[in-house]
Structure formats: C-alpha cells, structure tokens
Amino acid sequence: MIARSVVRDALAISMGMDRVLEEIKFWESKTKKVKSVKDRLERLYTARQQLKDNPKQSENLVQQLKEINNE
Numbered sequence: 001m002i003a004r005s006v007v008r009d010a011l012a013i014s015m016g017m018d019r020v021l022e023e024i025k026f027w028e029s030k031t032k033k034v035k036s037v038k039d040r041l042e043r044l045y046t047a048r049q050q051l052k053d054n055p056k057q058s059e060n061l062v063q064q065l066k067e068i069n070n071e
Contacts, residue, residue, distance in 0.1 A: 004043075007065070012047035014062045020048050 012020065024044045027037055050058050 010065045013058045017051045
C-alpha cells in the first residue's frame with residue numbers, strides 16, 4: 001500500500017486540467033528523474049485521470065477540503 005497525502009492530491013486536482021498537463025510535460029522533459037520527480041509525476045497522472053473520469057466529484061472534493069481547512 002502506498003501512503004499518499006490527500007491534501008497534496010487535492011492541490012494537484014485543484015490546479016485544473018490545463019495546468020496539470022503543463023506540469024506533466026515539464027517534468028517528463030527532464031532526463032534525470034529523482035524519486036521526488038517520479039512521485040510528483042505519479043501524483044499528476046492520478047490528478048489527470050481523476051479530472052478526466054470524475055470532473056464533478058473532483059471539484060466537490062476540492063470544495064470540501066477548502067471548507068475543512070477554513071474551519
């Protein structure tokens with residue numbers, strides 16, 4: 001099981017599809033990928049998939065996390 005940060009996943013999703021795609025393109029262009037870059041790419045791939053498959057639920061999740069953080 002991989003331990004993942006829900007907050008980081010939500011932040012990646014909240015960037016929106018265009019920004020996620022730009023970041024994926026940027027990080028994939030690097031020839032030498034250290035562990036942190038690989039982890040970032042994995043998170044971005046997950047965010048891209050969620051935004052593509054479940055756009056309304058992704059938006060709802062981001063709104064709920066914003067409300068929790070503001071309390």
